[in-house]
Amino acid sequence: MRRKPVRSAASRRRGLLAALLAGLLVLGAGLVIIEELPTRYSTTSTVSFAPRSQPTISADVIELAANKYAVVAGSTASVASAAAAADVTREALRDALSISVDPQTANLNIAVALGDSRESATAANAIADVVDRAAARDTLIAGDITARADPAAAQTEPSRALLRVIAVAAALLVAGWVSFAARQISRRQRQSDESP
Structure with missing residues (x-):
């Protein structure tokens, strides 16, 4: 028992x-x-769009234009320029790049997540500069870099x-x-x- x-x-x-x-x-x-x-540091640059001279332009048209500039931001030429500025390969930048337009806004977000916060910020800002220069020639809407990527504010992933x-x-x-x-x-x- x-x-x-x-x-x-x-x-x-x-x-x-x-x-x-x-x-x-x-x-x-x-x-x-x-x-x-591996640690990745994500930074984001934002380009905002607004009507240049005609206040009667609808918000839908501005959002469509922002989507057009998202294509510019992700183009081979933009990525190559930003990769050279950040001293990374095009392939690495292409894998680290995320481009989005906030729904119902005209804000284009360019996010880059690389292994170095300075490289991430440099690449995101270089692409934002390309978009800004392209928008400067647009007669319908104006683009303005409203937030530059800051390496000190990078989020770790x-x-x-x-x-x-x-x-x-x-x-x-x-x-x-x-x-x-x-x-x-x-x-x-x-x-x-x-x-x-």
Whole structure:
């Protein structure tokens, strides 16, 4: 009669130990992977568009014009010029470049995420300058660089704090699953020991 409680306590300890080891293993592996991820610094330049001389131009027309300049910003010539200014390859800049027009606005956002915050800002600002020069020749709308990319304000990617929280949550989830599985195995063993 005394053997069953001793076996049950030992089985619980083994289950808890297995859960702890599994959780620590997942947490350790997750933290190592997170620290090995390359850091990228994201900066954004914004070019805003407005009617040049005719205030009766609709907002839809200005938004369409902003989309036209998004194409200018992503053109091969713009990327090549910005890559030379930032001293990076065209391919690296093309992979790091994101161009968008805010919905229902005439704001063109030029975002660049590279491994160096100064390179990111230089490239984003160089593309904004190309768009600004192109818009200077437009008779319908005017473009103005309303926000220049600042290397000091670069956002780091990926967010390591968020990834660490995810790693801790994953470790707890795995530890809970292993603990649950160990309890189920222990319960089945007890039932098989008790059955005649």
